[in-house]
Amino acid sequence: MNTTQLIGIVAGILTATSMLPQLVKIIKHKKADDVSMFMLIVLLSGLATWIVYGILREDWPIIVTNCFSFIINVLMVIFRIKYSHKN
Amino acid sequence: MNTTQLIGIVAGILTATSMLPQLVKIIKHKKADDVSMFMLIVLLSGLATWIVYGILREDWPIIVTNCFSFIINVLMVIFRIKYSHKN
Numbered sequence: 655m656n657t658t659q660l661i662g663i664v665a666g667i668l669t670a671t672s673m674l675p676q677l678v679k680i681i682k683h684k685k686a687d688d689v690s691m692f693m694l695i696v697l698l699s700g701l702a703t704w705i706v707y708g709i710l711r712e713d714w715p716i717i718v719t720n721c722f723s724f725i726i727n728v729l730m731v732i733f734r735i736k737y738s739h740k741n
Numbered sequence: 742m743n744t745t746q747l748i749g750i751v752a753g754i755l756t757a758t759s760m761l762p763q764l765v766k767i768i769k770h771k772k773a774d775d776v777s778m779f780m781l782i783v784l785l786s787g788l789a790t791w792i793v794y795g796i797l798r799e800d801w802p803i804i805v806t807n808c809f810s811f812i813i814n815v816l817m818v819i820f821r822i823k824y825s826h827k828n
Contacts, residue, residue, distance in 0.1 A: 700757075703751050
């Protein structure tokens, strides 16, 4: 692994980590009304497009990070739907 | 501009757009307690690292998108501090 890849992985870990507190908060409070569904869908489309971009550029940090963020956001969509139906 | 760059720019527009509703909400409601300062700092560090990564790989979509996201998040930090002092 070269320095550039290492920097990419550090960047990916930091941005992906910053998404976790929101997910933890939703699960803990069983409340996700503050999270806009429209925003989640725009974000998911963006992350999917980044994955395609990463594949085209053979850029592993981009692919791995965005796959991870994509999974976190799919979970947010699931909890958003689950907890909206409760109320 | 080639297809890969175009895909990168579309990806960037989508992920950057997904951040705007949160900022609009904070400004509108003058309330930012729901936004974790720790999370914002981790995110800012991540975005700064992505900019360095983009420069090293001469990857324009990465540089431009992360600069834009960085500015949005700096604004969030400013409003977070401003509205916390009010209460």
